[in-house]
Amino acid sequence: MAILKVIEVLANSEKSWEDATRKAVSQASKSVKNIRSVYVNEQSASVEDGDVKEFRVNVKITFEIK
Structure with a gap:
């Protein structure tokens, strides 16, 4: 069984929402x-x-805790 945790992150970009999302994950x-x-x-x-x-x-x- 996997244990998952969720965090909330805010990010911004001058290009697009997709770029802001990539920056948040990165x-x-x-x-x-x-x-x-x-x-x-x-x-x-x-x-x-x-x-x-x-x-x-x-x-x-969302990420898995090991």
Whole structure:
């Protein structure tokens, strides 16, 4: 039986929500091992002068505890 844990991570990107999600997983994987999945819980963006400047995601990362 596997024991899984979930953490919540916030990340941002100037490119896209997908890039922000990749950054969240990449950064989390530096200290968390055995990542199994990522769930995008929320997406938002900051706007400046009528243009999107930053994409933001709130993700839940699931990993196995060994």
